[in-house]
Amino acid sequence: xxxxxxxxxxxxxxxxxxxxxxxxxxxxxxxxxxxxxxxxxxxxxxxxxxxxxxxxxxxxxxxxxxxxxxxxxxxxxxxxxxxxxxxxxxxxxxxxxxxxxxxxxxxxxxxxxxxxx
Numbered sequence: 001x002x003x004x005x006x007x008x009x010x011x012x013x014x015x016x017x018x019x020x021x022x023x024x025x026x027x028x029x030x031x032x033x034x035x036x037x038x039x040x041x042x043x044x045x046x047x048x049x050x051x052x053x054x055x056x057x058x059x060x061x062x063x064x065x066x067x068x069x070x071x072x073x074x075x076x077x078x079x080x081x082x083x084x085x086x087x088x089x090x091x092x093x094x095x096x097x098x099x100x101x102x103x104x105x106x107x108x109x110x111x112x113x114x115x116x117x
């Protein structure tokens with residue numbers, strides 16, 4: 001039951017974090033494709049994470065790897081991908097700082113959060 005409740009929380013917070021990247025960068029030209037990529041990555045994380053922890057426990061390593069694909073996709077976008085490039089090209093230090101903070105939150109916060117749940 002605790003796993004289910006964690007995923008109820010994550011189904012709201014993870015996509016919202018991804019939407020936040022898009023909304024912050026929309027003013028400097030972010031296209032909707034960034035939004036859909038980030039939401040897609042978050043769905044990969046949530047679906048494979050949930051299935052690996054609840055339905056296919058004997059194959060949890062495989063589902064953990066698939067979960068990680070989504071996580072790495074989001075981290076990549078924040079640190080090296082189009083989200084980072086838009087922030088750098090904006091020449092706005094506050095925007096760059098915001099994207100960097102979000103990147104750190106995803107990298108560090110999400111890396112330890114599952115172990116706390």
